[in-house]
Amino acid sequence: MICFLSMEVCGFTFEELGDWLEQAGEKRFRAAQIFDWIYRKGVLSFEGMENLSKELRKRLAESLRFPLLKLAAVQESDETSKFLWELSDGKRVESVLIRSFDRRTVCLSSQVGCPARCAFCASGREGLIRSLTAGEIVEQALHIDRFLKEKGERVCHLVYMGMGEPLENYDAVLKSIRILNDERTLHISQRRMTVSTVGIAPEIRRLAEERLFVNLVLSLHAPNQHFRKKIIPFARKYPLEEILSAMDFYAEKTRRDITYEYTLLSKINDQEEHAIELASLLRGKQCTVNLIPYNPVQGLRLERPDRANVCAFQKILESRGIRTTWRYTKGDDIAAACGQLALQKPSGLTNFGATS
Numbered sequence: 001m002i003c004f005l006s007m008e009v010c011g012f013t014f015e016e017l018g019d020w021l022e023q024a025g026e027k028r029f030r031a032a033q034i035f036d037w038i039y040r041k042g043v044l045s046f047e048g049m050e051n052l053s054k055e056l057r058k059r060l061a062e063s064l065r066f067p068l069l070k071l072a073a074v075q076e077s078d079e080t081s082k083f084l085w086e087l088s089d090g091k092r093v094e095s096v097l098i099r100s101f102d103r104r105t106v107c108l109s110s111q112v113g114c115p116a117r118c119a120f121c122a123s124g125r126e127g128l129i130r131s132l133t134a135g136e137i138v139e140q141a142l143h144i145d146r147f148l149k150e151k152g153e154r155v156c157h158l159v160y161m162g163m164g165e166p167l168e169n170y171d172a173v174l175k176s177i178r179i180l181n182d183e184r185t186l187h188i189s190q191r192r193m194t195v196s197t198v199g200i201a202p203e204i205r206r207l208a209e210e211r212l213f214v215n216l217v218l219s220l221h222a223p224n225q226h227f228r229k230k231i232i233p234f235a236r237k238y239p240l241e242e243i244l245s246a247m248d249f250y251a252e253k254t255r256r257d258i259t260y261e262y263t264l265l266s267k268i269n270d271q272e273e274h275a276i277e278l279a280s281l282l283r284g285k286q287c288t289v290n291l292i293p294y295n296p297v298q299g300l301r302l303e304r305p306d307r308a309n310v311c312a313f314q315k316i317l318e319s320r321g322i323r324t325t326w327r328y329t330k331g332d333d334i335a336a337a338c339g340q341l342a343l344q345k346p347s348g349l350t351n352f353g354a355t356s
């Protein structure tokens with residue numbers, strides 16, 4: 001049974017749109033035409049879908065919500081662009097486009113605010129405001145792909161690492177993955193999609209059973225449960241052993257390597273003893289630790305460790321056989337880096353629906 005409650009065209013899978021059209025007394029093949037207009041031709045109003053009858057266009061416009069996002073602001077730096085979207089209820093979220101050589105990655109938000117309330121993060125400061133719908137997630141990628149197309153480029157990677165905890169909005173996130181992976185939409189390979197979580201153990205196991213091949217990243221940030229609860233208040237919900245066991249299960253089921261992210265906060269979790277404990281926690285696991293020196297957030301009294309500290313931390317992990325990467329921070333000059341996304345005030349809205 002398909003739920004048509006949301007009635008967002010970008011929240012429909014191809015099959016669901018076909019079902020909806022059939023129930024509305026229309027031909028099922030119209031779904032292919034509508035997907036083609038939206039995802040290939042980048043037309044963002046039913047009015048512009050010229051091979052549909054006037055009557056159907058009118059009916060679609062009256063029944064389906066599209067587009068859902070208005071562009072409130074764009075900030076650009078050399079390698080990143082940050083997009084602030086206004087949603088139909090006036091709430092705001094951000095997405096980030098990251099350019100790295102020929103790779104174009106979009107960092108998607110899955111919620112307004114975030115329930116995890118990580119100590120170093122701007123997005124979590126107000127807690128969870130609401131979850132996004134599948135259509136609102138899909139449209140972030142769609143609009144940025146359209147923006148890139150004008151420059152002859154395409155979105156090729158997606159990371160669910162913007163505002164929100166994706167596994168707390170499981171159904172909408174999963175649906176957006178399926179929609180964006182569809183060859184009739186942006187057709188982004190699942191292997192080029194990454195979901196980042198603070199660790200919702202049952203949902204990690206559920207995701208492992210979905211027969212998907214998306215990459216999974218655990219935001220670890222501390223080498224033990226006691227310490228982790230202080231950095232990620234949400235971590236109280238699940239013991240670390242339970243989360244790590246779920247991550248192992250995911251790796252085994254999907255044959256994907258696991259990444260553990262560790263935000264380094266000066267004099268808090270970046271000391272030698274933390275690196276030694278972390279190496280021991282992850283010993284024997286097929287994984288990579290991604291070290292992220294903290295990105296400053298206004299109003300938070302936390303500091304980024306200096307380069308020498310990060311190198312020393314990395315050296316300890318690697319000397320104990322833990323593969324480690326160190327993320328070069330992109331976008332911190334426009335507050336688009338990890339943990340810096342926050343709800344900004346817009347400066348003039350661009351309604352994508354006005355363009356076709």
Ligand code: SF4
Nearest residue numbers: 114117118121124164
């Ligand atoms: S870092 Fe991620 S999980 Fe933590 S509060 Fe921010 S958005 Fe939520």
